[in-house]
Amino acid sequence: MDLMKWTNPAPRDLWEAFDGLRGDMDRALDFFHGPEAAGIFDQTTAPAIDVIETADEYIVVADLPGVDKRDLNVTVTGSILAIQGDKREEHKTEKRKVFRKETWVGSFKRTIDLPEQIDSSKISAELKDGVLAIRIGKREEAKTKLINVQAN
């Protein structure tokens, strides 16, 4: 372990202190607002997913409430699965009063690196009740096979 020189964390001026505080608050609020940022330089958000492996396929499930099928784009390039789209919300008059806003609106993107043994010709996707389920088949040789044990 390296010995580090102790430096006084006290900021040089008051504004710097507030800047630091604001950063802390932003991070805390981001944490409570569901989807995480997809990357440091990526301003879009990423939906929460589950990836399940069964004997002959992979199932990717993503929560996408309020996303229309037309605004959703699922692509597979090699073994990279990308889910991207826009979550929209209609705005009516200017007179509206917002009491609470926990939901988010905007574009999102999530990429998943799937194992090599996927069969990209066997992919199906279904969007139901705001949940996207993508089923990706495995290649024949990657499927789990049951071997009968012969008793002599």
Added chain:
Amino acid sequence: MDQNKELTERRTIVPYCSIVEDEGLVTVKIEMPGVSKDALEVKVEGNELAVFGERRAENPVGTYLVRERRAASFRKTFTIDDTIARDKIDASLVDGILTLKLHVTEAAKPRRIEIG
């Protein structure tokens, strides 16, 4: 009371929601991905508007490689006062978002008084 006890016994999380008022119409949107229409319960009891959405386990047998989604049902309660018309609450569930439309009673709306 029994109903409340039954609801709290199930594992629930509070869904994200937004509440917007626009000219006497209060629109409440609640995000409930994975809840179908028949697994949804919207109730008004006294001053309480309760929403319960059951998320049924849809997953087949397998191993989870990634698990980020919250596997629980949704429950949210709101307190509503007398300015909300109880008999005119509309609910619709589209793409995992429950939209409740609450109407402000005529008596509670701001009135413009003409000066004669």
